[in-house]
Amino acid sequence: MTTLSASRRSTNRRKHLPLQVLLGFLLVYFLVPFWWVIVNSSKDAAGLFGGTSSLWFTSDIDYWGNLVDLFTYQNGIYARWLLNSALYAFVGGIGATILAVTAGYGFAKFRFRGRNFSFAVLLGSVMVPTTALVIPTFILFSQLGLTNTIWAVILPTLLNPFGVYLMHIYTREAVPDELLDAARVDGAGEMRTFLQVSLPLMRPAIVTVLLLSVVASWNNYFLPLAMLSDNRLFPVTVGIGMWQGIASANNAGGTSLWSVIILGSLVSVIPLVIAFLTLQKYWQGGLSIGSLK
Amino acid sequence: MTVDTAAQPDVAAPRRHHRRRRVNKQNRVGWAFVAPFAIVFIALLVLPLFYALYLSLFQTRLIGGTNFVLFDNYIKAFTDENFLDGIWFVIAFSAVLIPLQMIVSLGVALILDAVVTRFARFSRLMIFLPYAIPAVIGALMWGFLYSKSFGPMAEIFGAFGMAGPDFLSRELIFFGLLNIVTWQWAGYYMIIIYAALQGIDPTLYEAARIDGASGWQINLRIKIPLIAPALVLILVFALIGTLQFFNEPQILRYLASGAIPSDFTPNMYAYQQAFALANYNYGSAISFALGAVVFVCVYIFMFITRKRGSFLA
Numbered sequence: 001m002t003t004l005s006a007s008r009r010s011t012n013r014r015k016h017l018p019l020q021v022l023l024g025f026l027l028v029y030f031l032v033p034f035w036w037v038i039v040n041s042s043k044d045a046a047g048l049f050g051g052t053s054s055l056w057f058t059s060d061i062d063y064w065g066n067l068v069d070l071f072t073y074q075n076g077i078y079a080r081w082l083l084n085s086a087l088y089a090f091v092g093g094i095g096a097t098i099l100a101v102t103a104g105y106g107f108a109k110f111r112f113r114g115r116n117f118s119f120a121v122l123l124g125s126v127m128v129p130t131t132a133l134v135i136p137t138f139i140l141f142s143q144l145g146l147t148n149t150i151w152a153v154i155l156p157t158l159l160n161p162f163g164v165y166l167m168h169i170y171t172r173e174a175v176p177d178e179l180l181d182a183a184r185v186d187g188a189g190e191m192r193t194f195l196q197v198s199l200p201l202m203r204p205a206i207v208t209v210l211l212l213s214v215v216a217s218w219n220n221y222f223l224p225l226a227m228l229s230d231n232r233l234f235p236v237t238v239g240i241g242m243w244q245g246i247a248s249a250n251n252a253g254g255t256s257l258w259s260v261i262i263l264g265s266l267v268s269v270i271p272l273v274i275a276f277l278t279l280q281k282y283w284q285g286g287l288s289i290g291s292l293k
Numbered sequence: 294m295t296v297d298t299a300a301q302p303d304v305a306a307p308r309r310h311h312r313r314r315r316v317n318k319q320n321r322v323g324w325a326f327v328a329p330f331a332i333v334f335i336a337l338l339v340l341p342l343f344y345a346l347y348l349s350l351f352q353t354r355l356i357g358g359t360n361f362v363l364f365d366n367y368i369k370a371f372t373d374e375n376f377l378d379g380i381w382f383v384i385a386f387s388a389v390l391i392p393l394q395m396i397v398s399l400g401v402a403l404i405l406d407a408v409v410t411r412f413a414r415f416s417r418l419m420i421f422l423p424y425a426i427p428a429v430i431g432a433l434m435w436g437f438l439y440s441k442s443f444g445p446m447a448e449i450f451g452a453f454g455m456a457g458p459d460f461l462s463r464e465l466i467f468f469g470l471l472n473i474v475t476w477q478w479a480g481y482y483m484i485i486i487y488a489a490l491q492g493i494d495p496t497l498y499e500a501a502r503i504d505g506a507s508g509w510q511i512n513l514r515i516k517i518p519l520i521a522p523a524l525v526l527i528l529v530f531a532l533i534g535t536l537q538f539f540n541e542p543q544i545l546r547y548l549a550s551g552a553i554p555s556d557f558t559p560n561m562y563a564y565q566q567a568f569a570l571a572n573y574n575y576g577s578a579i580s581f582a583l584g585a586v587v588f589v590c591v592y593i594f595m596f597i598t599r600k601r602g603s604f605l606a
Binding site for chain 2 (some may be wrong): 115240272
């Protein structure tokens with residue numbers, strides 16, 4: 001058995017050599033921006049604009065100096081942006097997941113009055129572009145005095161109709177009605193059945209929805225850009241975007257800012273890259289939920 | 294489940310009573326689970342949407358205050374060159390981007406499905422990685438690469454004896470953006486397709502091979518038809534995403550001096566109207582019109598593809 005699979009694997013490898021070479025080229029394409037950022041965040045302004053190869057290191061590699069610059073620039077506001085991003089992503093993402101899990105479970109396992117109509121509305125809302133909501137939500141929030149507060153970013157993040165839809169289709173298959181009935185017959189209340197019987201079965205979908213919600217709010221740009229005017233409340237995306245605007249606007253004076261921006265971009269992507277690499281066994285299966293049905 | 298468990302060989306009256314109690318309980322508990330989301334849904338989707346509609350029916354002028362103008366803002370929008378140019382841009386952009394993304398992500402997924410090596414597994418992970426990068430940072434990274442002052446374009450093309458293209462120029466910005474969005478999303482779509490491919494029963498391939506099917510025929514006649522629902526899902530995502538294009542052009546605006554005006558896409562135009570010019574009524578009208586256009590486009594698309602096992606079926 002093992003020798004058979006080993007020999008099959010080696011023929012597989014030989015047979016698919018052209019495909020693997022093609023894959024190699026694709027890999028270079030997908031990784032080039034990362035490589036550029038890793039290399040160039042080691043340089044100072046002179047190295048960046050010096051006309052040497054931008055795809056390779058210069059003789060002096062100064063990650064540490066650039067890191068110190070990044071975290072001390074404008075009184076260390078960058079660290080604050082990172083913390084803001086983490087706060088918005090986790091509070092918003094976890095909240096959205098809790099709402100999606102309970103609503104998805106409700107839709108999947110109870111035949112309540114108005115269910116079909118509500119579910120049709122939900123499905124329709126998956127198609128409403130979220131950015132179309134930003135301006136009216138901004139005006140609404142400004143009348144409530146909520147703009148330029150952390151709630152202006154966190155509250156809209158809680159809305160995740162697609163998450164509800166994913167939870168619904170997953171729960172419908174993964175949590176058998178017979179099991180729920182058995183729990184009820186044994187005297188468990190609805191809350192206890194949900195927490196102790198259903199939730200463990202829903203775990204793969206929960207992790208997926210959580211990951212998707214956290215990523216969506218970590219990557220959010222339009223909403224905080226519209227809602228926030230105090231730069232101490234910015235998430236890292238809006239903050240770096242602002243620096244980039246400043247650096248582009250004054251070409252000569254902004255040269256030293258560019259090395260801060262490049263390293264800032266690199267540092268800001270590290271948390272999510274690590275999250276994806278360590279959680280891969282969860283998301284790789286989970287992302288298929290919507291497509292397999 | 295409701296009927297069968299409740300049905301006992303008994304007289305009719307208590308059974309009906311029993312059933313009604315069950316139905317009431319289902320109503321109560323079902324709504325209890327859905328209610329928290331429903332509140333958020335009403336507060337943050339239904340309310341803003343209707344508020345936008347309401348605002349879009351008014352006009353505020355410096356002299357004369359706010360007046361009810363019915364559809365004037367919409368008539369203005371759909372005769373406004375700036376708005377229409379933006380609409381045409383996103384339609385043209387979608388028309389090129391979506392097929393391109395489908396081909397790239399489907400191609401990569403089919404390769405990864407055929408090649409089972411450690412290198413292929415590593416590639417799968419790395420090609421997905423751009424999805425983890427915020428659109429803003431992705432646009433910035435490519436902006437660096439495109440940049441004339443510190444990017445490698447001139448170098449790379451120079452090695453082949455060519456002049457480097459300027460993807461931040463007015464002529465090439467379309468392709469510059471096309472490349473960024475493809476890079477960002479192809480990996481995510483690839484994973485969805487790949488997962489669907491993994492769900493196919495491999496005995497089908499054996500049977501097809503015995504019948505003399507080539508690798509290409511297996512791809513075209515078995516794999517692609519069977520993953521149609523995944524392809525439809527991706528198309529919907531891509532459609533919704535491109536029609537509300539904002540982040541990438543907004544970020545590249547500063548780098549690409551002059552190539553991206555502030556009304557480049559409908560979303561950027563709405564943002565400009567609302568936040569730069571404080572014209573909330575017109576901004577709301579554009580937002581609402583854009584939302585309606587996306588909704589109708591996606592709905593028509595879903596209607597056409599519903600037979601093929603769409604995700605709303």
